[in-house]
Amino acid sequence: MAESISPMNGGSGTYSYARNSTWQRKGALIVEDAIKEAVMESLDLPKVLCDSNNTFVVADLGCSVGPNTFYAMDTIIEAVQRKCNNNSSLEFQVAFNDRIGNDFNTLFASLPEHGRNRNYFAAAVPGSFYGRLFPSSSIQIAYSSASLNWLSKVPEGLTVEGSPVWNAAKIHYSGAPDAVARAYEDQLEEDMEVFFRCRAREIAARGLMLFNMAVVPSRDVQHRMASMFTFIESILIDMVNEGVLAQERVDSFNIPIVFPCVDQVRRLIEKNKCFEIVKMEKVEIAGKRDSKISVMHIRAGLEGTLSHHFGSETVEQIFERAIQQQHNLKFNQIDISSTGIFVVLRRN
Incomplete structure (x- = not known):
């Protein structure tokens, strides 16, 4: 991904992704049974293992720093083991992928011990999943959770004054003109075309691609996360009005995250023609969050990207204000059900 897009906060401190990703974990746990079902019913085990020398490779695309990725990988591998009746000759490898700047040190420091609490070999594969990562037909199952909403870069023209899609005084397409929203959609189209083309090369015939x-x-319809971005945007505008921050700094910043509609995702998969859609179902993440926890989640996910653009001192001020103004986060009034999809694809 572009250098201006930073990974989730590393380490295990107060503002780390490891300690502030319970919402993502909840979404992953909701699809746990669906993952098991997909493996048991849709994985053609003899076919995907025919050229693998009895090595089964699972890739987590956008793994971050854990521990969520460990739960998902355990679920997938346990399901494969049940499907093959615990064939002792089958060996597993997990390829943990994320952007080059990801905190792989913390990830692997918290990895369970091999042979006791971990039944797979582990490897780091740094790099953008909007490009090739693995040799042809070398992956049996690819998995991605809460990562594909991130674009490879900010859409062209959003930060260029005078451009038809110049997104002045805004940091996202929420509440922006339709042309800005279309620019985000166009970038998603471009990214997803590359994503599915690369995975079609890397996933073995009859292997699976699972993602939410x-x-x-x-x-x-506005996604609930858009309210978080609007909240941060309002803080930045306050800082501009107070002379703390230059208007140009806000005008030149946009969050490269998009929330597509279900039909668009389906169309982009079908456009590739290399995958069969086995399942595409809604994921309902119901519930309420304390506003302070919401601010912590925003910080864990966006602090790196904000710091890259505004600097760490400004970002510290942003989140100090966010805590002071947390009462403005009215998530309890927003319907947060049916906010995602779980997709099972099988390589033709």
Whole structure:
């Protein structure tokens, strides 16, 4: 991904992703049974192992720093073991992938001990999943959770004054003109075309691609996460009005995250023609969050990207204000059900 897009906060401190990703974990746990079902019913084990020398490779695309990735990998591998009746000759390898700047040190420091609490070999594969990562037909199952909403880069023209899609005084397409929203959609189209083309090369015939991502039912519906971005945007505008921050700094910043509608995701998969859609179902993440916890989640996910653009001192001020103004986060009034989809694809 572009250098201006930073990974989740590393380490295990107060603002780390490891300690502030319970919402993502909840979304992953909701699809746990669906993952098991997909492996048991849709994985053609003899076919995917025919050229693998009895090595079964699972890739987590956008793994971050854990521990969520460990739970998902255990679920997948345990399901494969049950499917093959615990064939002792089958060996497993997990390829943990994320951007080059990801905190792989913390990830592997917290990895369970091999042979006791971990039944797979582990490897780090740094790099953008909007490109090739693995040799041809070398992956039996690819998995991604809460990662595909991140674009490879900010859409072209959003930060260029005078451009038809210049997104002045905004940091996202929420509440922006339709042209800005279309620019985000166009970038998603470009990214997903590359993503599925690369995975079609890397996943073995009859292997699986499993992913979940945040979506909206239609273009005119705002995703709950958009309220978080609007909240940060309001803080930045306050800082501009107070002379703390230059207007140009806000005008030149956009968050490269998109929430596509379900039909768009389906169309992009079908456009590739290399995958069969086995399942595409809604994921309902119901519940309420304390506003302070919401601010911590925002910080864990966006602090690196904000710091890259505004600097760490400014970002510290942003989140100090966010805590002071947390009462403005009215998530309890927002319907947060049916906010995602879980997709099972099988390589043709």
